[in-house]
Amino acid sequence: MSGAQTTSRNLSAVLDDRAALAGFARLSVAMVITNPNAPDNPIVYVNEAFERVTGYNRSSVIGRNCRFLQGQRTRKEDVDRVRAAVENGRDVSVDILNYRASGEPFTNRLVIAPITNDDGKPLYFLGLQKELRDPAHSHEHLDRSFEVIRSRVQEDLSLILASISHPNPGRSQVDPVHEIEALPRRLDCLQLVYEELQASELSGGDSQIDFGSLMTRVAANVTYNESRPGIRFSQQLERLHVSLDASVRLSLVLSEALSNAFSHAFDGLDSGYIELRATQLAAGGLRFLIADDGVGIPQNINWPSTTTVGGRLISSLLDGLDATINVVRGAAGTIVMIDVPMDPYDTLQEGK
Missing domain, CATH: 3.30.565.10 (Histidine kinase-like ATPase, C-terminal domain)
Structure with a gap:
């Protein structure tokens, strides 16, 4: 969906929207954006929560594929689910074992959603991450909050990324960092x-x-x-x-x-x-x-x-x-x- 075609949406019509976005606003949910149209689907943006949770700073991860978060005990079937979703341009939610920069493992609730153009082709992928401190506990509320955040942020990102995606003859289309240099702002x-x-x-x-x-x-x-x-x-x-x-x-x-x-x-x-x-x-x-x-x-x-x-x-x-x-x-x-x-x-x- 393009920025011009994005329809208005009354946030308060959905229960708990305010509480969900409040959690996101306090930077408790990590956000990652990757570019599947560049070699190896590199990261082009991470927020402060990502830096805090993983221990990696922004400058050290921009331009890299997210696989550096995986480690020896990360289950192959979880990785395969994420890879298949990206290859097919669809949403996926998975609880996956990741590793901080210090080497410490943690369980991560990962939600991935494509940001698409008018033809349905993924321009970027949005990734939302939340550490699960008790993986055995029911996380129905987290699921609900993640869906609200995913929907809202996916819609708002479309306003920004649809404009970035248009061809610009003066720039290289394989250089994601240069193409969206103003994205953090x-x-x-x-x-x-x-x-x-x-x-x-x-x-x-x-x-x-x-x-x-x-x-x-x-x-x-x-x-x-x-x-x-x-x-x-x-x-x-x-x-x-x-x-x-x-x-x-x-x-x-x-x-x-x-x-x-x-x-x-x-x-x-x-x-x-x-x-x-x-x-x-x-x-x-x-x-x-x-x-x-x-x-x-x-x-x-x-x-x-x-x-x-x-x-x-x-x-x-x-x-x-x-x-x-x-x-x-x-x-x-x-x-x-x-x-x-x-x-x-x-x-x-x-x-x-």
Whole structure:
């Protein structure tokens, strides 16, 4: 399923969704993403929980096949089940004996699901892992939580990975690390959305998120990782409430646009200024604006460009919200203004 075709889904309609995602948000569930279209299906992303549980840091596992987690006592039939599922592009759940970097064995509940294109071909595989400290105990609740997390994360990842999968003549399609170099930042957005969901006061079946608070955290994550000396940043954000699905899309758009400003607005300059604003519109929609006083977008460049991963992602995300983007070249710098014409939560309710 592509980002543009992903349908809205009311998370609160499924019992225990909030509790399940809360567990994921606290990083108790390890997540791995692999690329089956590159030689030996290498890892292209792991989250913090994976590093904590296995003892392997991200830099040491990116580009490797997951088999390094196997050891002498790992059952061949479990490995064969995982291999068969990957070869046939289907889901699988298995309790498998893995080994930490220290050599210590542990039993791992592993769920694997493909992220597919419109033709059903796997683009990537999502792996969720949870250590089972008592393998003999019934894990019905864990099964339920894993299904909720798998479904939600699989849907959200499709928004990101569908844009990455499109051919880009300027890049090698066999280099998964280069192709999705911005994936950790994008997945951080999903993590922040799920954490904000846990923090929200949900009642009466509503699944709204304080988007002003979420924007603050997304912006902080981008500025921490991508700002540099001499660049000032300020923000003015109203308290806004939007649906979970809209929050995922809008936070990703914000991350892409703000990252682009930090990366390109001040080429050749020693200092600069970036401003972020968000406000509720009188007609019930919302607007957020990113302005900089940098070198400005060249006249011959249309942004967002569908020739880049980030540009395709922004376009797909905005299409799903029926939102508009206006890019203005000022006397100094660039202003990016994004309008969502209706309250995203109301839009979700009307689509029920």
